[in-house]
Amino acid sequence: MTEGGRTPVATNTLADVFNVLRRRPDVEAPNLQAWDATDRLLLETAAELGVRGSSLAVIGDRYGALTLGALSVLAPATLRVHQDLVTGERALRLNAAELGMSAAEPAGGGYVQLPLGAELLSGADTVIMQLPKTLAELDETAAAIAQYASPDVLLVAGGRVKHMSLGMNTVLERYFRSVQPQLARQKSRVVLARGIKPAAAPARFPVVEHLAELDLDVAAHGAVFAGPRLDIGTRFLLTFLPAMKPGRRAVDLGCGTGILAAMYARQFPAAAVTATDQSAAAVQSALATAQANGLADRISILQDDALSTFPEASADIVLLNPPFHVGAGVHAGAGLKMIEAAGRVLAPGGELWTVFNRHLPYLPALERHVGPTVVEGQNPKFIVTRSTRRGPRA
Ligand SMILES: C[S@@+](CC[C@H](N)C(=O)[O-])C[C@H]1O[C@@H](n2cnc3c(N)ncnc32)[C@H](O)[C@@H]1O
Structure with missing residues (x-):
């Protein structure tokens, strides 16, 4: 486990959460935001799909929008999160504290920050993910999900349309039984992937x-x-x-x-x-x-x-x-x-x-x-x- 937080039952709306998010200790500037339309779309899609109460893993959260948003609107049974950047991990903790969501409260759910691997993903039935920049990163992440998550896992992945490519579907199809891109909303798109293929390709990283x-x-x-x-x-x-x-x-x-x-x-x-x-x-x-x-x-x-x-x-x-x-x-x-x-x-x-x-x-x-x-x-x-x-x- 890296550092993490336990959280009292949240009553915030997504707007409450997004309004307080900041990027620090990452660089801050008026043209740099701590969340984007994809974060909102991912959480709204997950809510529409009825994933409340799930064993949820979040991957690629930038500054806490997905984690703190999920705690607020999806009430997961467990919430594990992986962020590649230490700046993102620190920003999540600072934002959680700002929202009063970091007090130790074992009964109230919370989040745990973990490296990409078994502890993050074992038994997860839902994964919410900001699509990464490169196909190689997507490949490594999808391989880890295939290796450790529940065989019936639902992956709700999304990105800005301009950063997405058909190659992403191809990578996901190597690991998941069904891969369904959804209609774009506000220049973001969600891809739903369901169920691990029995003979999914093994991880090959590094x-x-x-x-x-x-x-x-x-x-x-x-x-x-x-x-x-x-x-x-x-x-x-x-x-x-x-x-x-x-x-x-x-x-x-x-x-x-x-x-x-x-x-x-x-x-x-x-x-x-x-x-x-x-x-x-x-x-x-x-x-x-x-x-x-x-x-x-x-x-x-x-x-x-x-x-x-x-x-x-x-x-x-x-x-x-x-x-x-x-x-x-x-x-x-x-x-x-x-x-x-x-x-x-x-x-x-x-x-x-x-x-x-x-x-x-x-x-x-x-x-x-x-x-x-x-x-x-x-x-x-x-x-x-x-x-x-x-x-x-x-
Ligand atoms: C242009 S790459 C250079 C990578 C490598 N040195 C090379 O020459 O191939 C810049 C690197 O800086 C890292 N980086 C960016 N901001 C950083 C920060 N605040 N602290 C530590 N590393 C950072 C990035 O993750 C990236 O790996």
């Missing part, structure tokens, strides 16, 4: 592929950035590896599959490397990548939001290929948050090496939060910078 250009085995769970492939920004940053500081304590911040961690560990045999990411799929992938390359004793993993649990001045070098997509929108806030975190965690004289798209406004932030910043290289798409942590301010 996939491991050999990256010949790096001579590295890369392991990837379904939800991880770039899958088992090498991102072009990462490839560019790696060309600067020989120029990097041989730090004793190195951090791969936003590690994804852990390629940067593995390559740094190989280049600098005296370094202890921490690979950290907000995504559970990412840190599990980075662990599997380290193991696949005989580096498990050199690389430790930690799921965390932008180094929030790392002490100040505890790293000599940070490697960063920051995201620039926050949810479906494009927003630089996520990258800025990571730059600020690197500045806090680097020891004076330590270095942050980062790669980013040329149009992103990161240079002033690197100077402000870390220190003197040199552009080490650029190509038509990316800039690679080295920022040296300035000493303590007087």
Whole structure:
């Protein structure tokens, strides 16, 4: 079990719940919302289908809309929830507390936050899910449902129409006896899938592929950035590896599959490397990548939001290929948050090496939060910078 909450019997309407939802500790901005029309449609559809009192699992809840909404309008007998991002898990707990829904009250139902696996899904008769971004993530999730949930399980999955594809139905058809897309409502659509196929395909994650250009085995769970492939920004940053500081304590911040961690560990045999990411799929992938390359004793993993649990001045070098997509929108806030975190965690004289798209406004932030910043290289798409942590301010 990760962290969780017990909840008194809820009397909130969906509007009551949605009105108080916030995204923190994830980036907040006026154009970024904590729930969407799909959350509402999923819960309304589940209510129409009469799933009240079910043994319910929620997968892919962003900030608590599905979990807290389900507690309010579906009164499940049990409610287990899996979110890939630690920011989403923390936001759910904060939102639950805001709604007065986190007090320990064993008689009143509640929710438990769990990793994707047996504890989350065993015996579940209903699963409500925000469809993931990639088919690989959907594949891994559907395989887990097929492996552990009740054979007659009902899956109520949904997404924004513009992010959905026929390939999603194909993936679900591998595992479920019936897959029925519903009519779209307010640009969202629900797909109902029922009953596990007796010979459903076995889980095949993490996939491991050999990256010949790096001579590295890369392991990837379904939800991880770039899958088992090498991102072009990462490839560019790696060309600067020989120029990097041989730090004793190195951090791969936003590690994804852990390629940067593995390559740094190989280049600098005296370094202890921490690979950290907000995504559970990412840190599990980075662990599997380290193991696949005989580096498990050199690389430790930690799921965390932008180094929030790392002490100040505890790293000599940070490697960063920051995201620039926050949810479906494009927003630089996520990258800025990571730059600020690197500045806090680097020891004076330590270095942050980062790669980013040329149009992103990161240079002033690197100077402000870390220190003197040199552009080490650029190509038509990316800039690679080295920022040296300035000493303590007087
Ligand atoms: C562009 S990907 C880079 C992945 C990997 N380093 C690589 O080079 O392939 C950015 C990564 O940052 C992670 N990330 C985004 N926001 C984060 C945060 N607040 N804390 C930790 N990781 C975060 C994402 O989950 C994603 O894995």
